[in-house]
Amino acid sequence: MGLSFLSTPPPGWEEGFLFDVYRGLIRGNGWVSLLEGLGITMQIALGAVVIGVALGFALSLMRISKSKILKGVAAVYLSVIRGTPVVLQLFIWWFVVFAATGTTRLWVAIIAFGINSAAYVCEIFRGGIMSVDKGQTEAGRSLGLSGIKTMMFVVLPQALKNALPSLGNEFIMLIKETSVVGFIALVDLMRAANLIMSGTFEPVVPLFSAGILYWIVITILTQLLTLLERRLRRSDNR
Numbered sequence: 001m002g003l004s005f006l007s008t009p010p011p012g013w014e015e016g017f018l019f020d021v022y023r024g025l026i027r028g029n030g031w032v033s034l035l036e037g038l039g040i041t042m043q044i045a046l047g048a049v050v051i052g053v054a055l056g057f058a059l060s061l062m063r064i065s066k067s068k069i070l071k072g073v074a075a076v077y078l079s080v081i082r083g084t085p086v087v088l089q090l091f092i093w094w095f096v097v098f099a100a101t102g103t104t105r106l107w108v109a110i111i112a113f114g115i116n117s118a119a120y121v122c123e124i125f126r127g128g129i130m131s132v133d134k135g136q137t138e139a140g141r142s143l144g145l146s147g148i149k150t151m152m153f154v155v156l157p158q159a160l161k162n163a164l165p166s167l168g169n170e171f172i173m174l175i176k177e178t179s180v181v182g183f184i185a186l187v188d189l190m191r192a193a194n195l196i197m198s199g200t201f202e203p204v205v206p207l208f209s210a211g212i213l214y215w216i217v218i219t220i221l222t223q224l225l226t227l228l229e230r231r232l233r234r235s236d237n238r
Contacts, residue, residue, distance in 0.1 A: 024205035030196045034206070037192030038213050044109045044181060044188065045174040051114025052174075053167065056121025063126050074122070081119035087180045089116055094184045105186040109178065117174055124170065128163035129155060161232060168225040172218055189213060 025031040062074035081089070093112040094105070132155050139154070182191030193210035197203045 020200075020202050020205045023200050024196055024202055025209060028196075028199070030200075030206065031209070033187075033192045033196060034189060034209055034213060037187055037189035037210075038217070040106065040181075040186065041175060041178050041188045041190075042217070043106065044113060044178045045171060047110035048113035048117050048174050048178075049167075049171045051111065052117030052121045052170070055115065055118035057125050059118060059122035060125035060129065063122060064129060078119050078122060081116055086113070086116050086177060087183060090180065090184060105181075105184055108184065109181045109186055113174060113178060116177075117170060120170055121167065124163050124166045125159065127166075128159035128161075131162050132158045164232065165225060165229050168221070168228065172221050172225070175218060175221075176214065 025034075059074045059077060062070040065071060090109065090112045094108050098108050178188055179190040181188050182194060185191075187195070189210050193206040196206035200206070
């Protein structure tokens with residue numbers, strides 16, 4: 001229901017900035033549209049980071065493998081994805097790949113951003129793996145573990161721990177990058193602000209409101225990431 005019952009501005013809100021707030025956020029429940037848009041933004045970012053982590057992990061193993069074919073495939077993937085704009089990739093997924101499949105815009109956006117994120121997550125994981133001292137691998141092998149078991153039970157846990165802060169930063173970047181999904185008519189937070197602006201012909205309130213919501217979410221995530229990094233440092237010092 002929201003605040004749609006306020007069909008007229010409250011007393012003292014008939015002009016100036018308060019009237020802009022009224023018509024931008026209260027009349028027509030613009031604030032509800034912004035929160036729903038934020039929900040879409042978070043769905044895309046969460047879905048994309050799951051795909052990005054899974055695919056990026058596989059790509060990182062391909063990058064460090066001894067197979068020239070696997071290394072070559074991973075190198076081409078990284079070159080293409082990192083060498084083209086994410087909005088172009090989004091267009092290709094929506095207008096070309098999934099054009100006749102009936103796939104929803106939300107899922108197309110999740111897939112597009114997930115595949116894009118994987119190229120960066122790959123390097124995060126590869127850097128985490130390379131940061132593990134070679135003596136750890138030698139110790140695992142000296143205990144009789146196979147190469148695969150040494151990687152799975154000795155190297156990867158330490159690599160994941162090293163990569164966690166960077167993965168958190170990647171998630172924060174995804175939240176901001178999803179602001180281009182309005183190009184395929186998906187109503188995320190930025191698109192919701194644009195729709196309010198086009199309906200009221202007043203840009204300040206909807207744009208700054210969207211900016212404040214982005215800032216709140218990213219600030220909370222940044223603080224959580226800072227706490228995580230502190231805990232990891234404390235565990236390293238034990």
